[in-house]
Amino acid sequence: MKDGPDLSRIASLVGDPARANMLSALMSGTALTASELALEAGVSLPTASSHLAKLSEGGLVTVASQGRHRYYALAGSEVAAMLEAISGVAASVGPKRVRPGPRDGAMREARICYDHLAGEKGVALFDHLTQKRLLKASGQDAALTAKGRAWFSDFGIDIAALEGRRRPLCRACLDWSVRRSHLAGSLGAAALDRMFALNWARRESGSRVVRFTPKGRAEFERLIRA
Amino acid sequence: MKDGPDLSRIASLVGDPARANMLSALMSGTALTASELALEAGVSLPTASSHLAKLSEGGLVTVASQGRHRYYALAGSEVAAMLEAISGVAASVGPKRVRPGPRDGAMREARICYDHLAGEKGVALFDHLTQKRLLKASGQDAALTAKGRAWFSDFGIDIAALEGRRRPLCRACLDWSVRRSHLAGSLGAAALDRMFALNWARRESGSRVVRFTPKGRAEFERLIRA
DNA sequence: TACATACTTCGACTAATATCAAATGATATT
DNA sequence: AATATCATTTGATATTAGTCGAAGTATGTA
Numbered sequence: 089m090k091d092g093p094d095l096s097r098i099a100s101l102v103g104d105p106a107r108a109n110m111l112s113a114l115m116s117g118t119a120l121t122a123s124e125l126a127l128e129a130g131v132s133l134p135t136a137s138s139h140l141a142k143l144s145e146g147g148l149v150t151v152a153s154q155g156r157h158r159y160y161a162l163a164g165s166e167v168a169a170m171l172e173a174i175s176g177v178a179a180s181v182g183p184k185r186v187r188p189g190p191r192d193g194a195m196r197e198a199r200i201c202y203d204h205l206a207g208e209k210g211v212a213l214f215d216h217l218t219q220k221r222l223l224k225a226s227g228q229d230a231a232l233t234a235k236g237r238a239w240f241s242d243f244g245i246d247i248a249a250l251e252g253r254r255r256p257l258c259r260a261c262l263d264w265s266v267r268r269s270h271l272a273g274s275l276g277a278a279a280l281d282r283m284f285a286l287n288w289a290r291r292e293s294g295s296r297v298v299r300f301t302p303k304g305r306a307e308f309e310r311l312i313r314a
Numbered sequence: 315m316k317d318g319p320d321l322s323r324i325a326s327l328v329g330d331p332a333r334a335n336m337l338s339a340l341m342s343g344t345a346l347t348a349s350e351l352a353l354e355a356g357v358s359l360p361t362a363s364s365h366l367a368k369l370s371e372g373g374l375v376t377v378a379s380q381g382r383h384r385y386y387a388l389a390g391s392e393v394a395a396m397l398e399a400i401s402g403v404a405a406s407v408g409p410k411r412v413r414p415g416p417r418d419g420a421m422r423e424a425r426i427c428y429d430h431l432a433g434e435k436g437v438a439l440f441d442h443l444t445q446k447r448l449l450k451a452s453g454q455d456a457a458l459t460a461k462g463r464a465w466f467s468d469f470g471i472d473i474a475a476l477e478g479r480r481r482p483l484c485r486a487c488l489d490w491s492v493r494r495s496h497l498a499g500s501l502g503a504a505a506l507d508r509m510f511a512l513n514w515a516r517r518e519s520g521s522r523v524v525r526f527t528p529k530g531r532a533e534f535e536r537l538i539r540a
Numbered sequence: 541t542a543c544a545t546a547c548t549t550c551g552a553c554t555a556a557t558a559t560c561a562a563a564t565g566a567t568a569t570t
Numbered sequence: 571a572a573t574a575t576c577a578t579t580t581g582a583t584a585t586t587a588g589t590c591g592a593a594g595t596a597t598g599t600a
Contacts (some may be wrong), residue, residue, distance in 0.1 A: 095397065095404060097404065134588095155546090156598060157597095166402060225452040226440075237483065364558080546597080550590095555586100561581095567575085
């Protein structure tokens with residue numbers, strides 16, 4: 089039938105285990121060097137380089153040369169959304185999860201999705217926002233209400249500064265672990281940054297896990313109960 | 315890192331051109347036989363059969379034997395949503411669309427997405443519903459308001475009958491051609507059925523295109539202007 | 541200039557898989 | 571029963587694509 093865009097070209101890029109591992113690693117939102125990605129994928133440097141060339145050629149990742157390093161990153165939040173969608177199917181038709189190890193538990197509670205908070209914590213925040221009518225979501229689009237702007241200002245986020253940019257302020261991103269939405273967009277990124285700044289949580293190095301401090305957990309609870 | 319579910323397993327299933335064509339064809343929502351899918355994919359019957367076995371094994375399609383035919387269909391709306399997400403990336407990083415032929419134009423205006431209406435018409439309906447507060451959408455989830463229930467009843471849809479089933483009533487599905495959401499779920503399917511019953515539109519055989527009649531176009535306009 | 545680090549390209553090997561013809565199995569029609 | 575249709579299985583082939591060692595390029599450091 090040949091309708092629509094070429095599915096298989098994109099899908100086959102994700103279809104190789106080494107490349108899928110690299111993309112998964114890049115879901116952390118941080119740009120990584122070719123060596124780091126090689127390690128992540130468990131392949132040699134030349135192999136990784138070849139894969140990265142394909143991903144780059146295919147438009148799934150971007151590359152930025154900085155000195156003798158080359159930093160690779162996901163090409164955009166659309167790519168991230170696609171990866172989450174595939175993860176969702178993979179989880180549902182699934183590999184009969186043998187045993188959800190402790191790492192999986194932590195990932196499910198809170199993790200980085202590209203550059204914002206995902207997992208149960210992320211979904212809880214999103215639910216609070218929509219329920220209290222601070223955020224009006226419609227499909228993948230979302231918009232702050234007047235009350236919502238005030239709420240985020242109280243939280244210490246300068247919304248006006250974010251609105252200047254090309255990137256949409258609010259976005260709803262579907263969560264593979266919980267099957268519900270969490271807040272993405274520049275506001276989602278800013279919210280996570282703020283939590284890091286407040287020392288509510290910190291990133292676990294070398295993974296997507298976001299680990300909340302006891303104090304942070306309590307403060308977060310208060311935030312979404314208020 | 316090996317986190318989350320196995321991306322590459324699912325992606326590689328979509329990554330073969332023959333299989334991708336089959337899945338695209340199944341996006342029409344109708345179940346198709348192995349022979350039809352072989353034709354669609356441009357491969358021999360044995361080859362198609364082998365691909366279908368893989369897709370079935372992988373959980374992307376279901377099969378129902380009926381006499382000497384075996385009808386294949388997408389395993390669920392989750393799979394359909396994933397395919398749309400991949401299409402979205404494919405369209406955006408894109409194949410530099412040479413020339414959007416007439417068929418592409420018709421597909422963009424109105425097409426079947428699994429079993430509901432997609433394209434500009436589908437998005438227009440969804441926008442109307444949320445704007446008039448007939449539907450409350452939050453991420454991928456959506457729910458009818460009281461006003462919304464009345465509205466759909468007026469349109470001739472028995473909502474109570476739909477609610478009995480396991481399938482969610484309302485769902486927001488992201489549209490690759492327009493990059494916005496349209497109405498999915500059992501209600502989305504019922505709405506499209508109703509339009510067919512009212513003779514507002516009919517399917518173009520052998521494609522996903524939904525072609526509106528002049529009368530149907532006018533009635534549809536009135537419906538979402540009211 | 542010499543040397544080290546980060547990465548890519550080249551070349552050869554290997555493994556995986558898409559492909560179809562022919563045979564087999566299963567179901568309907570006569 | 572005999573025959574025709576639809577589909578899967580088998581087996582054999584060919585192409586693709588992932589893999590890494592070795593060599594080459596580019597950038598930073600001594």
